[in-house]
Amino acid sequence: MTVTAVRGALLSFADDPFLVGAEASRHYWPDGGMVIEEGRITSIGDWRDVSATLPAGAQITDYSGHLILPGFIDAHVHYAQMEVIAAFGTQLLEWLEKYTFPAEQKFSDPAHARLIAELFLGQLLENGVTTAGVFCTSSPVSVDQFFAAADGLGLRMIAGKVLMDRNAPASLRDTAQGGYDESKALIDRWHGKGRLLYGITPRFAITSTEEQLELAGALAREAPDTFIQSHVSENRAEIETVRRLFPQHRSYTEVYAHYGLLRERAVYAHGVWLDEEELRQFHEAGAIIAHCPTSNTFIGSGLLDLNAVQKAGRPVKLAIGTDVGGGTSFSIFKTLGESYKVMQLQGHVLSALRAFYLATLGGARALGLEADIGSLDAGSEADFCVIDPGATPLMKFRMEQCESVEDQLFVLMTLGDERNVVATWAGGRCLHQRPAAA
Ligand SMILES: [Zn+2]
Incomplete structure (x- = not known):
């Protein structure tokens, strides 16, 4: 030995x-x-x-x-969005239509998916990142290729197939039952293989029907040690759309909670505009907010107050994400530097120790992986x-x-x-x- x-x-x-x-x-x-x-x-x-x-x-x-x-932990990133990093001039909903959906359509081709997966993992390693929470696309091919590439390197990675059965181009839409079946097969194939972990990945409430969210919740109950990854409360227009699509629910967070998608190991990117009641729901469920500052400033979403997220009495689990391609860098240094500026703009300082903690042990603890990584x-x-x-x-x-x-x-x-x-x-x-x- x-x-x-x-x-x-x-x-x-x-x-x-x-x-x-x-x-x-x-x-x-x-x-x-x-x-x-x-x-x-x-x-x-x-x-x-x-x-x-x-x-x-x-x-x-x-x-x-x-x-x-x-090794750094990037809790929220999209490997299929490498080619839309640094895309000009839009905010979230238009950015998805104009740049992201066209890029994601290419990932049903295994050769393309593998090529980008390898480039992407190379970028993570070049930046000291050894674990990431990765969104693939709605094509299971994109997941197989990503996991195969990560497994070849022996990396501890979380990834999953995007569930998306409405408000997206037909070529990217799955169905509620089809998305469930494909996710289940991917969990059987990859979750726990080597160092790989599966994340059930409804893109966000806007692109899933109630039936799809229902089945995603069922899957999360059937495989309780899997992760859940999605987005919440990123941008004002997005929140308004969620309110229109789900008038029966009090808040954006309540939509996910209602379908059993707010639990430990559930990682939600952004959470910029969550209210006190929603933060309390996150705290009680043990769900995680992935703070993605370069994305929040680049696509003009807003400023997350980390002190409010971690308020004494009801701290919410917190991790750091680059959110490439909405985010502008794979660098954890740049991401933490942006977080410092986001806090400064709200009258707070972010200490370097707190920042690096979030990118290492803090992220690992939030994800429940501290026995294996983060220190x-x-x-x-x-x-x-x-x-x-x-x-x-x-x-x-x-x-x-x-x-x-x-x-x-x-x-x-x-x-x-x-x-x-x-x-x-x-x-x-x-x-x-x-x-x-x-
Ligand atoms: Zn994202």
């Missing part, structure tokens, strides 16, 4: 800095080491101690001078990214002024991007290595 050891500055979270304060929230080893066996971290500590325990023949990778963080604790799957804080001349110069790892993290989330990601490991294997500078 190969024993692998990795050396570098190690940072991992123990708890939520928003609740317990900075000091108690993190573990930091400026010269640390991790031992990896059979895809999992088996010990972590100061390099001096860890290196003394290594057996002869252990393979050592030395990342001294770099910062090692748990560098012994026992965790060895998913991590290696960060060069001084990847550009400006960042190198700026980092010299930093007095703590928290300062460094804040500069990273303000200036950083994929150039800072030296390597990304998943399941104890290095899957991405930044090309050496020319």
